[in-house]
Amino acid sequence: MKIAKFAIILSCFISIGCASIEMVPQTFKNYSINKIQEVNIGSPIIRNENIKTLKGRRWVGLINSRDGWEYTERVTDDSFREELIYTGKSGSTIFISYREYRKEFARPAFYHEVRYDLSSSSTVVFRQYRIKVIEATNEIIRYMVLAD
Numbered sequence: 001m002k003i004a005k006f007a008i009i010l011s012c013f014i015s016i017g018c019a020s021i022e023m024v025p026q027t028f029k030n031y032s033i034n035k036i037q038e039v040n041i042g043s044p045i046i047r048n049e050n051i052k053t054l055k056g057r058r059w060v061g062l063i064n065s066r067d068g069w070e071y072t073e074r075v076t077d078d079s080f081r082e083e084l085i086y087t088g089k090s091g092s093t094i095f096i097s098y099r100e101y102r103k104e105f106a107r108p109a110f111y112h113e114v115r116y117d118l119s120s121s122s123t124v125v126f127r128q129y130r131i132k133v134i135e136a137t138n139e140i141i142r143y144m145v146l147a148d
Helices: 002-016
Strands: 019-029 036-040 044-059 069-075 080-090 093-102 105-117 123-126 129-136 140-147
Touching (some): 044 129, 093 123
Antiparallel strands (some): 036 140, 044 069, 044 080, 093 105, 123 129, 129 140
16 A cells, blocks of 8 residues: 555656647648639638647646646747638629738738739739639639649
8 A cells, every 4th residue: 555655656756847848730721733623702712821839738736637737739929821812703803812810810911902803814823822713703713723
């Protein structure tokens, strides 16, 4: 009995010094190059995410937690998401909004409304993205991402 108590106490003291932090990068794109896609008005044509999360744990004791560990998760300052959102059409002109996020929050300075006249070209270029518009209505846009 004394040996079991001693082993538990010893393992608690050994574990107190243990803590870990892990960087977990996650990338997500809602599109594929050279694949025809379709979205409704108000939906992202392009959504590109590069989220980095710091996951950690530290020993807080069995009194403070079911398993003795406190778990934390925090999005890093260099996490990034950008979206090109289809917002409609008037005549031969389509409207696209660009939004940029840092640490999951929209940045007002990084919000742009852009217009493209499809009568002059069916290819839309914004920053590094090149998009071929196949069909656009006030309900949907059918397109193909040519380059990112």
